[in-house]
Amino acid sequence: xxxxxxxxxxxxxxxxxxxxxxxxxxxxxxxxxxxxxxxxxxxxxxxxxxxxxxxxxxxxxxxxxxxxxxxxxxxxxxxxxxxxxxxxxxxxxxxxxxxxxxxxxxxxxxxxxxxxxxxxxxxxxxxxxxxxxxxxxxxxxxxxxxxxxxxxxxxx
Amino acid sequence: xxxxxxxxxxxxxxxxxxxxxxxxxxxxxxxxxxxxxxxxxxxxxxxxxxxxxxxxxxxxxxxxxxxxxxxxxxxxxxxxxxxxxxxxxxxxxxxxxxxxxxxxxxxxxxxxxxxxxxxxxxxxxxxxxxxxxxxxxxxxxxxxxxxxxxxxxxxxxxxxxxxxxxxxxxxxxxxxxxxxxxxx
Amino acid sequence: xxxxxxxxxxxxxxxxxxxxxxxxxxxxxxxxxxxxxxxxxxxxxxxxxxxxxxxxxxxxxxxxxxxxxxxxxxxxxxxxxxxxxxxxxxxxxxxxxxxxxxxxxxxxxxxxxxxxxxxxxxxxxxxxxxxxxxxxxxxxxxxxxxxxxxxxxxxxxxxxxxxxxxxxxxxxxxxxxxxxxxxxxxxxxxxxxxxxxxxxxxxxxxxxxxxxxxxxxxxxxxxxxxxxxxxxxxxxxxxxxxxxxxxxxxxxxxxxxxxxxxxxxxxxxxxxxxxxxxxxxxxxxxxxxxxxxxxxxxxxxxxxxxxxxxxxxxxxxxxxxxxxxxxxxxxxxxxxxxxxxxxxxxxxxxxxxxxxxxxxxxxxxxxxxxxxxxxxxxxxxxxxxxxxxxxxxxxxxxxxxxxxxxxxxxxxxxxxxxxxxxxxxxxxxxxxxxxxxxxxxxxxxxxxxxxxxxxxxxxxxxxxxxxxxxxxxxxxxxxxxxxxxxxxxxxxxxxxxxxxxxxxxxxxxxxxxxxxxxxxxxxxxxxxxxxxxxxxxxxxxxxxxxxxxxxxxxxxxxxxxxxxxxxxxxxxxxxxxxxxxxxxxxxxxxxxxxxxxxxxxxxxxxxxxxxxxxxxxxxxxxxxxxxxxxxxxxxxxxxxxxxxxxxxxxxxxxxxxxx
Numbered sequence: 001x002x003x004x005x006x007x008x009x010x011x012x013x014x015x016x017x018x019x020x021x022x023x024x025x026x027x028x029x030x031x032x033x034x035x036x037x038x039x040x041x042x043x044x045x046x047x048x049x050x051x052x053x054x055x056x057x058x059x060x061x062x063x064x065x066x067x068x069x070x071x072x073x074x075x076x077x078x079x080x081x082x083x084x085x086x087x088x089x090x091x092x093x094x095x096x097x098x099x100x101x102x103x104x105x106x107x108x109x110x111x112x113x114x115x116x117x118x119x120x121x122x123x124x125x126x127x128x129x130x131x132x133x134x135x136x137x138x139x140x141x142x143x144x145x146x147x148x149x150x151x152x153x154x155x156x
Numbered sequence: 157x158x159x160x161x162x163x164x165x166x167x168x169x170x171x172x173x174x175x176x177x178x179x180x181x182x183x184x185x186x187x188x189x190x191x192x193x194x195x196x197x198x199x200x201x202x203x204x205x206x207x208x209x210x211x212x213x214x215x216x217x218x219x220x221x222x223x224x225x226x227x228x229x230x231x232x233x234x235x236x237x238x239x240x241x242x243x244x245x246x247x248x249x250x251x252x253x254x255x256x257x258x259x260x261x262x263x264x265x266x267x268x269x270x271x272x273x274x275x276x277x278x279x280x281x282x283x284x285x286x287x288x289x290x291x292x293x294x295x296x297x298x299x300x301x302x303x304x305x306x307x308x309x310x311x312x313x314x315x316x317x318x319x320x321x322x323x324x325x326x327x328x329x330x331x332x333x334x335x336x337x338x339x340x
Numbered sequence: 341x342x343x344x345x346x347x348x349x350x351x352x353x354x355x356x357x358x359x360x361x362x363x364x365x366x367x368x369x370x371x372x373x374x375x376x377x378x379x380x381x382x383x384x385x386x387x388x389x390x391x392x393x394x395x396x397x398x399x400x401x402x403x404x405x406x407x408x409x410x411x412x413x414x415x416x417x418x419x420x421x422x423x424x425x426x427x428x429x430x431x432x433x434x435x436x437x438x439x440x441x442x443x444x445x446x447x448x449x450x451x452x453x454x455x456x457x458x459x460x461x462x463x464x465x466x467x468x469x470x471x472x473x474x475x476x477x478x479x480x481x482x483x484x485x486x487x488x489x490x491x492x493x494x495x496x497x498x499x500x501x502x503x504x505x506x507x508x509x510x511x512x513x514x515x516x517x518x519x520x521x522x523x524x525x526x527x528x529x530x531x532x533x534x535x536x537x538x539x540x541x542x543x544x545x546x547x548x549x550x551x552x553x554x555x556x557x558x559x560x561x562x563x564x565x566x567x568x569x570x571x572x573x574x575x576x577x578x579x580x581x582x583x584x585x586x587x588x589x590x591x592x593x594x595x596x597x598x599x600x601x602x603x604x605x606x607x608x609x610x611x612x613x614x615x616x617x618x619x620x621x622x623x624x625x626x627x628x629x630x631x632x633x634x635x636x637x638x639x640x641x642x643x644x645x646x647x648x649x650x651x652x653x654x655x656x657x658x659x660x661x662x663x664x665x666x667x668x669x670x671x672x673x674x675x676x677x678x679x680x681x682x683x684x685x686x687x688x689x690x691x692x693x694x695x696x697x698x699x700x701x702x703x704x705x706x707x708x709x710x711x712x713x714x715x716x717x718x719x720x721x722x723x724x725x726x727x728x729x730x731x732x733x734x735x736x737x738x739x740x741x742x743x744x745x746x747x748x749x750x751x752x753x754x755x756x757x758x759x760x761x762x763x764x765x766x767x768x769x770x771x772x773x774x775x776x777x778x779x780x781x782x783x784x785x786x787x788x789x790x791x792x793x794x795x796x797x798x799x800x801x802x803x804x805x806x807x808x809x810x811x812x813x814x815x816x817x818x819x820x821x822x823x824x825x826x827x828x829x830x831x832x833x834x835x836x837x838x839x840x841x842x843x844x845x846x847x848x849x850x851x852x853x854x855x856x857x858x859x860x861x862x863x864x865x866x867x868x869x870x871x872x873x874x875x876x877x878x879x880x881x882x883x884x885x886x887x888x889x890x891x892x893x894x895x896x897x898x899x900x901x902x903x904x905x906x907x908x909x910x911x912x913x914x915x916x917x918x919x920x921x922x923x924x925x926x927x928x929x930x931x932x933x934x935x936x937x938x939x940x941x942x943x944x945x946x947x948x949x950x951x952x953x954x955x956x957x958x959x960x961x962x963x964x965x966x967x968x969x970x971x972x973x974x975x976x977x978x979x980x981x982x983x984x985x986x987x988x989x990x991x992x993x994x995x996x997x998x999x
Contacts, residue, residue, distance in 0.1 A: 031859060044949030049725045051197055051302040055583045057728065060576050064267060065302060068293045093300045095200035100727030107720060111712050115734050118704035125165070130685060130693075162614075166674040169618060170667035173625070176711070177660055183718055184652045194638055194714055198723045281908050 030067070032074050041077045044086055045070055049100050057100060163234040185241055199300045206235075206314045207298035211288035214265060214274040220288035221262065227314030232337055234261045235308045236284070236324070239268045240276035242304045244323040251325035252283035258329070259337070260285040266304045267293040309333055311340055344409050345490040347397025351438070352389035353489070354445070355478035357383055361448070365464035369536075377464035377986035384467050387474065388449040395442050398487055402429050408494035411435060411487045417491030417500035417916055419887040427511035428501045433635060434487035436514060440631070442478045443515070443522040444470065451526060451551075458547060463550025465533035466701075469573040473525055476658045484651045485902055500916035503888065507570040517562030517589060521627035523555025524596060527603075528624035531617045532666050532701040540613040545606030548620065550978055552603055556596045557974035563589050564967030571960070575922040575937045575953075579852065579963060582731040584639035587710045588630030594703035595623040598696045604690045608754060612693070614674045619696075621670060625663040626707075633657065667995070684756045691749035698742040705734045736788050743795035743846065746839055747773075747802030769805045773798035780850070789853045796846035803839040807832065834977025838970045845966025853917070861949045871956045873934065874898045878906070880941070880950060890923075891939040893950065897927065907936040909952075930965075933957040 032038040042059055048069060050061035058066040058073070069090070076086045090098050102108045110117075166326055186192030201207075213220035227234060236252065238245040252261060258326035265273035270289050277284060290296055299308065302321070309318035318336050320328065361383035368699045398411075407413040415432045416425055429435040448470040455463050467796025481487070504510075534540045566589065571579040580586060599619040605612040633639060636652030684690060709726045716724050751765050776797030780790040809825040810832065860868045860875075867876040878894040895907045907925035914921065927934040928951040939951035 047729050049727060055581055055725075055727055056812065064293070068297060072294075072297060091200075093201070093297060094302070095198055095300070095723070097197055097723045097725055100725050101729035101733065102724045102726060107716065107722070108712075108724070109710055111726065112734070114705050114708045115701060115738055115912070118701035119697065119738065124980055126693050127685075128696060130690075162675045163671075166614065166618075167671040169622070170664065170671045173663055173667050177656065177664065179715055179718060180633065180636075180638060180656055181653075183714060184636060184656060186718075187637065187652075192718065194717065196717075196723065198721075 030074065032069055032078060034078075037077050038074075040083070042068075044073050044077070044083055047087065047100050048073070048090055049089045049098050051094060051098060055100075172182045197302055197321070198233065199321075201300045201308075202316050202319050204316060206308075206310055206316060207295075209298065210296045211264065211290055211293045211295060212261045212270075214270050214287050214289050216278070217274055217282070217284075217287045221286050223314065226310060228263065229260075229310075230312050232259060232312060232317075232340055233268075233285075234259055234333070235310055236261055237264045237266045237290075237299070237301050237304050237306045238273075239266045240272040241268065248323035248325070249277075249280060249283065250306050251323065251328075253281060254326045255324060255329045255333075256283040256285070258334075263287045264295065265289045266296050266301065267291070284333075309336060342397045342400035344401055344406070344490065345399060347394045347401070348482075348486065348488040350390045350394035350397065351478060351482060354387050354394060354441075355475055355482060357387040357390060358445075358471045358475035358478055361387055362468050362475055365468040365471075366536075369461050369464050374460060377460050380464040380467035380471075380961055382446070384452045384471065387471065388445040391442050391445045391478075395438060398435060398438060399426060400409055401488075401739035402426065405498070406494075407498050408490050408492070409487075410491040412491040413491055413495050413498045413502050416498040417887070418497050419916070420498075420501060420506070421886060422507045423508070423511065424501060428505070429487075430514045430518075431501055431505045431510075433482070434485040434489075435488065436518070436567065437481045437485050438487050439515065440518050440522060441474060441481060441610040442540075443518050444474050444477065444525055447522060447526050448474065451529075454786065455547075462530075462533055462537065462547075465536055466529040469529035469532045470525060473529075473662055476662065478928075480658060484654050488669065500887070500914070503914040503919055503921045504573060507569065507573050509565060509573065513562060513565045513569055516558055516565060518631075520555055520557075520559025520562045520596075521589075521592065521631055523551065523558055524592060524599075524620075524624040524627050526551035526555065527599060527620040528666070530622035534667060535666075535669045536615060538676055540606065540617060540677050542610050544606050545603050545608075545610075545616065548616075549600070549603040549607060552596065552599050552620070552623075553974050553978050556593075556600050557971040557978070558597060559589070559593050560967050560971045560974070563593055564964045564971075568964045572926060573921075575924040579960070580728075582728045583708075584710050585634050587706050588626075588634055588639075591624050591630060591703055591706050591710075592699030594699050595619055595626055598699040598703075599623050601692050601695050601699075605692050608756070609689050611689055612696075613677050615696070617669060617674060617677070621666045625659075625666070628659055628662060637919050639710070647870065652788075661845050664673065664704075681968045686752070686757045687761060688752045688754045688757070690757075691745055691752050694745050695742065695749065698738055698745070702735050702738045702742075705729070705738065709734065732887055736792065739846075740791055740795060743792070743799050743843075746799045746842065747795075750803060750835060750839065765803055765809055766805070769798060769801035772801035776801075784850060784854055786853065789850045792846055793850040796843040796850065799843035799846070800840050803836040803843070807836045830980030831977040834973045834975070834980065836973070837976055838973030841966045841969030841971075841973055842964070844962050844969055845964075848959045848964075848966055851962065852957055855955060855957045855960075857953060857955040859951065859953050861951050863947075863949055868954070870954045872899065873904065875936070875952070877950060877952065880938070887910065887916060888914045891938065891941065893936075893952070895925070895936050895938075897934055905934065907934065909936045909938040911938050928961050930961050931959065933960040936959075 032041055045059035046057045048058045050056045050058045050063055050066040050069075052063050052065050053061045056066075058069045072089075073086060076089065081089075087099065096102055102111065104112050183192050183194070183335050206226060208223045210222040211220045226235070234255065238248070248293070255261060263277065263282075263286070265287065267290070268276075270291070273287075273289060277287065293301075299306075305321075305323055307320045307324055309317050311317050317340075318332060320332065322328065361380060364383070365377050365380040368374075368379070391553075400406075401409045402412050402416055403422065405416065405425075406414070407416075409430065411434050415428050420428065430439040448467055451470065457467070458466070527548050530544065530551070531581055563586075567579045568588070570581070599616065602612045602616045602619055606616050632655040633652075636655060638652070658968055685693075709731055711725050713724055716722050747769060748762070748766065749760050753762075773794055777790070777794035779797075780793035784790050784793055807828070810828055812821050816824065830975065854981055856871045858868065858870045860866060862877050864877055864879060867874050871877070875896070876896045876898070878896050880891060880893045882889065883892050884890070890910045890912045892908055892910045895909065897904045897907065905927040907927055909925040910923035912921050912923060913919075922937055922939075925936045933955070935955035935957055937953040937955075939953060942949045942951070
């Protein structure tokens, strides 16, 4: 348990909710003076996972590692590195795990194609269902219904 | 035909749920045996050469070291990131001292005041052959370290061949480190 | 009288009653024995009473600070305020499972009381299914998570509760959310009963819909409340993490929303029967898996539960029986259910089908995204993350057509629509949406926020204009409008309100995408500006609360020199847990939230500085306001259902009186 190794106090937080969420009020000095660059750094940071937290980006977390990584991002932004270069630099050190949106590859194809797959599957099923029903009008009775009909008419 | 297709479609949910269920069952049983840890972070640097660095030493404990010195070693070295503020690191010290009888351990003090780190490792006898200070945690980032303690087994020539993020003890040494030493 | 042993006994009794409630009516229904089937409501009500008593015992233990009860000792403390002693009961695993089963029993009781118009056999089967689920979870409670466990020796004081949970918003969040989750057990039971019976018809759709709508209302409120809590308690400036725990509530909400809509098609057109049955099963299955898988520790979540793989195995077995059993029944019986309704794609039912496809696609994306990391690790041994950037990118494109369809859908007539005629009703709404688009271009930046904003305005305008057209505004006299207003079914009002609520929420999300923030370090008296407002730190003072020490800041916000408000954010130190929390201060005028957080104190004497985080969050309250409007819409349409269910009886009574 990585997080608890660093924050023993959190072991106490065995409640329903709590734990890793911390306040990311930090040193204002770490913000870049150039607002455009700062904005870019924030956007990159939002794509990087705070590794010792759960599902938080480094921009949202106050963990020391997140703070260090924020600094690295800002240094590289001011050094003129591209977004792609910074993400690659991070991935090289921490692996795919640090990307909150995984890169498209064979192993993540299902994940990224799911919106299209689900939509197409839904449309195809619905289209076939409506077509079937509009062609075969009225729908023929099933054996079950026919049996019930026979029973009903037999009784009368 | 129509009925068969319908039968297949209505069986899809149970098949899907079944696959998910089997997956969850495997995860749970592997979690109990320790083979599956949803919180584990894989270090991608295993198998790669160590990053380049040069770090100062700690007061009273020598000069620190560089990647070139580590690469120049003829024996495998265990590199251990630690900090005086980290409770598992305190617990790890006796284990490290035991391991240090078998192989050299080089320590890196992570985000720690040099005097605190120095006092901490000298309290009960240092397990480290050499010590360096990573005051701002920047070298640790190059190694892909996410917290302390974390350890790396470095082969002669400077390739990382093993990484562990638990507090070390002789059992882990016997189970995970010694077999890898034999292969060198 | 209300000791832990009595509570434990009552829980065991409830479990036995639930087992009987499961077995007897099912057996009776099979033998067509009306007496056995007729027992179901009595069993459901007595199970409810036993469980209610058991819960009351736990409440009494917590209120009277009985630290010999393990659960109270671990989660409460003498110094804890009374409200949180009570609400703290469901702030931990054991207590929340007990609450969960209690709500399930309440659902059973409600079906017994309000379901008198149902055919006896159907009601018996529905109650039996509910009893079966109840029994399973009460067994889970008794065998693995007993809230009445004693501890010896009893400690002098308890360990206290996580201070983040000591908040009125969170105190009532779990019961509401659980009512939403558990409420879908009723549509689930109806679906399983229908599968056993082999019959789904319009009447079934009519019976099942109010239960689905009621659960949906609670779930909507629960999610909104949870997100609001995250916004104003966690103090990170955001409102949604795309965390597995949050996704676990969003997934059943998505399928539940689809269910609420598809049940209309069953009721009105006898179509989509198999699909609706599947949705009812799926929604409850997702609720169950969501609530319980989070507790197994498989999903990596910000929300720290007491994880225990041993419990996980029990839960998984339970889920396999409930979900696997119902889906197996579905695979076996569903093919024999036939839809008679035939419809064209351009019609009300066509638009509802599209709504279902889109909602379920979004749901598929959220499920895949949530499950991908653990399965990737299991199958490929690789650790990856799927977080906010992925979910935003994958769900928003599916939301856009959904919003577009929401506006058109309610304007379409059943069976077959003439597009030209429908669109003639929507000219006004389209015009307003066009103005909205211009407004969004002016106010928002980014393609997706602009598109979402314009479509949200479209949804609101189209829903409002639909109601206005139906009550005859513009082509009928005032008297006629009044008459039509009275006769317009409440479900139409409800649908319009719910759609408007969805539009409001989306507008809130768009506004939040434009949020601005600054982190500043200031002396007392220093002023910083953020987006046209001047924030001045007036003073900082310390005080001592009931179970914490606090540092409170006074921050004045001026706009063009005029005082807007003074915020009082706090930082609290809880001594029992050695934990620090922040109390965010928020000033809202319902257009913009000004949101202040106080952080660390640096230095001493006159060099003391304070770190502050300042946020300007446009339209933030609309996100939760929209959720509330959605739930009110649902409640409105519920009141309509009840009237209609009661109507035949009243008509009969009137006829009798006349005769």
